[in-house]
Amino acid sequence: SQTIHQWPATLVQPVGSPLSLECTVEGTSNPNLYWYRQAAGRGLQLLFYSVGIGQISSEVPQNLSASRPQDRQFILSSKKLLLSDSGFYLCAWGRSNQPQHFGDGTRLSIL
C-alpha cells in the first residue's frame, strides 16, 4: 500500500532562519506531489506541485521554494522565514490532478 511521510510534525523557528521540510512517498512511482499551506481558519493554499523529478510549478509567489530531487521525495525550503510563513504545511500525492492522500502535516510557528 502507498504511504506518505512528512516531517517534522512541529517546528518552531525564529524569523530569518532557513527552513527545510521533507516529504517522501512509498509504494508508488511517479506520483504527482503537492505542497499546501493551511492558515488558521482558512482553506488550503496550493504552494507547489510537481509532476516529475526536477519539475516544479509554483502557484503563489513567496519566499518559499520546492525541489524534487528523487521521484518520491519532495522538499519545501526557505532561505529566510517570515512571520507570515507560520501555518500548517501539508504534503500530498495523487495520480490525477488533485491530491488524494495527505501527509500528517507540519505545524510551523515563526517567532
Next chain:
Amino acid sequence: RKEVEQDPGPFNVPEGATVAFNCTYSNSASQSFFWYRQDCRKEPKLLMSVYSSGNEDGRFTAQLNRASQYISLLIRDSKLSDSATYLCVVGETGGFKTIFGAGTRLFVKA
C-alpha cells in the same frame, strides 16, 4: 469574491439527523469537484468526488449544479464520528490547481 466559498458553520446536529452543506465556486470553467473531510488538527482526507450526475456513497450524497455554480454534500443519519470539518475543493480544467474552501464545521451530538 472568493474562488470557493463555504459557510464556516458550525452546524450542530443531533445523531440521526440529516444535514446538508453547500459550496459555491466562482470559475465557471471549473471541471472537477470534491469533498474532503478534515478532523481537528489532522490532514484532509478525500471523502468523495462530485460528478455531474450526482453520486452517493452510503450515507453521503454529493450533487453538482453547474448553472448555479455550487456543489452540495448531504449526510443522512448523522453519526458522532461524522463530526469534522468538510472541505469543498474545485479543480481547474486540465490543470493541477485545486482550490480548497475554508471548510464547514460539523458537530454531531448524542
